[in-house]
Amino acid sequence: MTMRYRVLGGTGIEVSVHCLGAMMFGSVGNPDHDDCIRIIHTALDNGINFLDTADMYSSGESEEIVGKALKGRRDDVVLATKVHFPMGEGRNRSGNSRRWIVRAVEDSLRRLDTDHIDLYQIHRPDYRTDIEETLSVLTDLVRAGKIRAFGSSTFPAEEIVAAHAVSDRMGFGRFRTEQPPYSLLTRGIETSVLPTTRRLGMGVLVWSPLAWGYLSGKVRKGRPVDLSSGRAALYPSRFDPSLPENAAKLDAAEQFALLAEEIGCSLPELALAFTSTHPAVTSTIIGPRTMEQLESALKGASLTLDDAILDRIDEIVPPGTNVYDANGAWKPPSLTDLNLRRRPVADRAAAE
Numbered sequence: 001m002t003m004r005y006r007v008l009g010g011t012g013i014e015v016s017v018h019c020l021g022a023m024m025f026g027s028v029g030n031p032d033h034d035d036c037i038r039i040i041h042t043a044l045d046n047g048i049n050f051l052d053t054a055d056m057y058s059s060g061e062s063e064e065i066v067g068k069a070l071k072g073r074r075d076d077v078v079l080a081t082k083v084h085f086p087m088g089e090g091r092n093r094s095g096n097s098r099r100w101i102v103r104a105v106e107d108s109l110r111r112l113d114t115d116h117i118d119l120y121q122i123h124r125p126d127y128r129t130d131i132e133e134t135l136s137v138l139t140d141l142v143r144a145g146k147i148r149a150f151g152s153s154t155f156p157a158e159e160i161v162a163a164h165a166v167s168d169r170m171g172f173g174r175f176r177t178e179q180p181p182y183s184l185l186t187r188g189i190e191t192s193v194l195p196t197t198r199r200l201g202m203g204v205l206v207w208s209p210l211a212w213g214y215l216s217g218k219v220r221k222g223r224p225v226d227l228s229s230g231r232a233a234l235y236p237s238r239f240d241p242s243l244p245e246n247a248a249k250l251d252a253a254e255q256f257a258l259l260a261e262e263i264g265c266s267l268p269e270l271a272l273a274f275t276s277t278h279p280a281v282t283s284t285i286i287g288p289r290t291m292e293q294l295e296s297a298l299k300g301a302s303l304t305l306d307d308a309i310l311d312r313i314d315e316i317v318p319p320g321t322n323v324y325d326a327n328g329a330w331k332p333p334s335l336t337d338l339n340l341r342r343r344p345v346a347d348r349a350a351a352e
Contacts, residue, residue: 002302003047006282008078009176009203011149013118015078017276018301019050019205021287025065026058029289033065039294040069044077046298052179052205052285054082054123055108067113074114080205081108082153082179084123096126098137105146120147121179124154127333131163135172142173151177151203154327157192164200175202179285182206182275184215184256185249186326190319194280203282206275208326212238214253215271216293221250245324252323255316263309269300274313277305 004017020043023029025036040051051070053062063081070077083104086094094100108117120141122134138150152160152175160178167174178197180189186208197204210216219225225239240246253267260270275284288294305313317323334340 004302005049007203008119008149008282010201011176011203013078013149015050015203015205015283016048017283018048018272018297019052019080019283019285020048021207021285022051022053022062022066023057023287024289025053026061028058033068035291036065037069039288039291040066041073042291043294043298044073047301049076050078050080050205050283052080052082052119053112054085054121055087055104055111056082056085056123060087060107060111063108063111067111071113078118079112079114080119080121081112081117082121082123083108084126084153096122096129096134098133101134101137101141105141109146116145117147119149119151119177121151121153121177122155122175124330125152125156125159125332131159132166132170132172135163135167135170139173149173149176151175151179153179153207154181154330155193156332157196160193160196160200160202174200177203177205177282179205179207181208181326182278182281182284183209183211183326184271184274184313184317185211185252185323187317187320188322188326190278194278198280204280205283205285206281207285207287209271209275209284209286210268211249211253211271211324214249215256215267217257217267219250219253220257221254248323252317256313259309259312259316265303266296266299268296269303270305272297272300273303273305274310277310 005014006017007013008015020040030036051066053066055063083101084094084096087104092100105120109115120138141147150173152163155178160175163175166172178193180193182189194204213219219239238246241250256270257267260267272284275281286297288297
């Protein structure tokens with residue numbers, strides 16, 4: 001296996017085409033710290049130099065595991081983490097405000113046992129906070145040496161453009177990266193997010209390339225799903241085959257499994273090779289819970305797909321198409337807040 005490397009946007013930092021995601025390290029996935037550390041060390045020994053975690057993964061436990069694993073190896077690793085989701089009880093312990101980010105970055109530095117974070121990402125948009133506020137504090141953190149670069153995660157294309165416009169107008173640092181969902185089953189970002197990031201010279205690290213396990217080879221049509229561990233245990237409704245969305249995932253995944261068999265690779269290898277093929281993608285995040293899952297992911301690190309195979313993929317799931325809602329539990333307030341999409345009754349009555 002030969003690991004490939006690419007430059008992360010305009011940062012000048014070289015990162016591996018596979019990024020080790022640490023979401024499954026800790027209580028929500030693998031609670032065995034020693035085993036998680038062995039997985040991290042094996043990834044590093046196989047050429048991965050890019051690690052991504054978040055403060056909210058297992059309520060900070062993931063960051064602590066990563067910090068322990070990197071003792072003596074920190075200088076060889078590009079370390080990324082994220083901020084936004086609630087951390088503990090009480091108000092003002094989440095979001096993208098200056099007040100919270102200043103506190104959260106110090107907590108992450110302590111848990112990671114490091115004096116700097118290479119890539120600090122805003123985990124989701126926060127419509128309660130002006131983007132100017134967020135970019136201002138991130139720029140200050142770069143100047144203070146606490147972070148080296150910053151990026152966004154799961155931001156719509158229009159929010160990315162708006163953030164860059166504010167940075168240019170105010171003289172702030174820019175989002176250097178975006179971390180969106182992308183897989184054979186979730187290609188929606190090909191429509192506007194990836195063209196936007198490419199035009200702006202941003203690096204892109206994509207998450208959930210195995211589509212929450214539907215492209216792992218273990219979730220197949222007609223087979224029962226183990227709901228006792230991994231992502232299935234976290235969100236069992238996502239694996240209920242009676243739901244139309246899940247049935248569509250199973251149908252498409254079955255076609256991709258047959259294609260993988262035809263070309264002589266595993267389904268996970270096909271899935272990981274696909275996300276790395278797009279010219280706007282810098283790195284694909286793999287999120288193993290076990291050593292077996294890591295070893296399976298590493299096998300696809302050097303696989304490339306020719307145009308004939310990519311054409312076959314396009315026939316199964318057309319470019320820009322999402323077979324399911326890729327954003328998971330988060331939806332923009334423009335969809336969830338009735339006040340943002342319905343005029344008050346009095347206004348409607350007056351208009352009539």
